[in-house]
Amino acid sequence: MPSDEDIALSEKRMYGDRREETRAYVAGRMGVTYVAVSDDQIGRFGLEEQCTARDVAGADGRLVVATDEDILVGGEEGLEPTGFGPAVAVGADPLLAADEDGRVARSTDGEWETAGTVDEVRSIDGGLVAAADGVYRVDPDGLTPLGRRDARDVAAEGPFAATGAGLFRGTEDGWDLEEGGDATVVAAETGGGRAHAVVGGDLLERPDGGERSDGSRSSSEQRSDGGEWWLADAPREGVVDVAYDEATFAVTGDGAVLVDPVTAKDGEPEWRTRSLGLTDVVGIAVP
Numbered sequence: 001m002p003s004d005e006d007i008a009l010s011e012k013r014m015y016g017d018r019r020e021e022t023r024a025y026v027a028g029r030m031g032v033t034y035v036a037v038s039d040d041q042i043g044r045f046g047l048e049e050q051c052t053a054r055d056v057a058g059a060d061g062r063l064v065v066a067t068d069e070d071i072l073v074g075g076e077e078g079l080e081p082t083g084f085g086p087a088v089a090v091g092a093d094p095l096l097a098a099d100e101d102g103r104v105a106r107s108t109d110g111e112w113e114t115a116g117t118v119d120e121v122r123s124i125d126g127g128l129v130a131a132a133d134g135v136y137r138v139d140p141d142g143l144t145p146l147g148r149r150d151a152r153d154v155a156a157e158g159p160f161a162a163t164g165a166g167l168f169r170g171t172e173d174g175w176d177l178e179e180g181g182d183a184t185v186v187a188a189e190t191g192g193g194r195a196h197a198v199v200g201g202d203l204l205e206r207p208d209g210g211e212r213s214d215g216s217r218s219s220s221e222q223r224s225d226g227g228e229w230w231l232a233d234a235p236r237e238g239v240v241d242v243a244y245d246e247a248t249f250a251v252t253g254d255g256a257v258l259v260d261p262v263t264a265k266d267g268e269p270e271w272r273t274r275s276l277g278l279t280d281v282v283g284i285a286v287p
Contacts, residue, residue, distance in 0.1 A: 022286060023076065024249050025063055026257065027053035029280035032065055032072075032079070037247065040261040042274040049079050057124070058243070058285035059093035059190075066090040071097050075287055084112050091124035092285070096138060104129055104136070104143060116143035125187075126156025135161050135170075148175050157188035158195065167197050167204075167229075179204065179229055187242035196232065196242040196250070203239045203250065205232040234258055235271050241283040251284040 021038045031050040036043040055066040065072040065079060066087035072079035073095070084105065089098045095107040098121035105112045120132035129136040129143070130151035136143040153162040159170040162183035168175040185198035188206075195206040206229050238252040248260040255278030260271050 022245050022247070024243065024245075024257065024284055024286050025056060025058065026251050026255070026276060026278065026281055027056035027065060027283045027285070028255070028278050029053070030278055032056065033276060033278060035257050035274075035276070037249075037259055040259070040272050042257060042259055042272055045276055054087065054282060055089045055123075056283040056285040057090050057092035058287035061287050062092055063285060063287045064090045064092045064095065066097060082107065082110075082112070089121045089124045091126065092287075094127060094138075096124050096127070096129070098124060098129065102131065104138065106138060118143065122151060123153045125154050128154045128156050128159060130154035130161065146170065152184050153186045155186045155188035155195065157190055157192055160186045160188055160195065160197065162186040162197060162199075167199050185239060185241060187244070189244045194244060194248060196248070197229065198239050201237060203232040203234040204229040206230075233271070235273050240281060243284045243286045245286040249284050249286060251281055253281050255279060255281050257284070
C-alpha cells in the first residue's frame with residue numbers, strides 16, 4: 001500500500017500540469033481542516049488547528065476563525081490568538097468579530113474596539129452583520145440598523161440577506177424579496193460576480209450577470225417568480241456555507257466539500273465532492 005508521502009507526491013505530479021493548488025479551510029467542532037484543491041481535483045486534507053470553531057472567514061491571504069476561546073488569525077504558517085475572547089462570528093475584510101452577548105467589535109492596529117451591541121449575531125460579511133433583530137452596517141461611529149428581522153446570513157455584495165421570510169436584496173428603498181422560503185445561507189463574490197443561497201434546503205446560484213453560461217433556466221424557474229436565481233444542481237444536501245476563489249466551494253454540515261471547478265476533465269463544469277469525515281461543520285473559507 002502506498003504511503004501518505006507517496007500519495008502526496010503523486011498528487012503533486014498530477015497537479016503539475018494543472019492550475020495552482022488552492023487551500024480551502026473547513027471549520028467545525030473538531031477544529032479547522034485544510035483541503036487542497038487543484039482544478040477539478042480535491043486532494044489531500046488534514047487538521048490545521050484543533051479547536052471548537054464557530055465561524056471562519058478569509059480574504060487577501062488572511063484566515064480568521066471564531067472559536068469558543070478566542071479569535072485566531074493567520075494563514076498557512078499557522079494561526080495566532082488575538083485576545084478577543086470567545087466569539088461566534090467573524091469577518092475578514094474588514095476584521096470584525098462578535099461574541100455570545102451580541103457585542104460587535106472591529107480590530108484596529110491590533111486592538112479590538114466595540115462598535116455596538118445587537119441581538120444574537122449570526123453572521124458577518126464585509127461591513128455587514130446579520131442578527132436576530134436585523135441587518136446592521138458597521139460604521140466608524142457605531143452600528144447602523146438596516147432592517148429585516150431574523151437575519152440568518154448576509155452578503156455585503158448585493159447586498160443580500162437570508163432570513164426566515166426569504167432571500168432579500170438591499171436597495172435604496174429597503175429590501176426586495178428575491179426568493180420566498182426559509183433562507184439560511186447567502187454568499188456573494190466580491191466584485192458582483194457569482195452568488196449562492198440556500199432557500200428551503202435548496203442550493204441556488206446566481207451566476208455572473210444573472211445568466212447561466214448555457215443561457216438556459218433550470219428547474220428553479222418553477223419555484224421562483226422568474227428572478228435571477230437557479231437551482232445549482234448540487235450533488236449533496238445540507239450546505240451550510242459557500243466561498244469563492246477561481247472555483248466555487250461549498251461545505252455541508254456533515255463534512256462534505258463540494259467544488260464547482262473552472263474546468264473539468266470532460267470540459268464541462270460540474271460539482272466535485274469529497275467527504276472529510278467531519279461533524280458539526282459551520283463554514284468554509286478561501287483566504
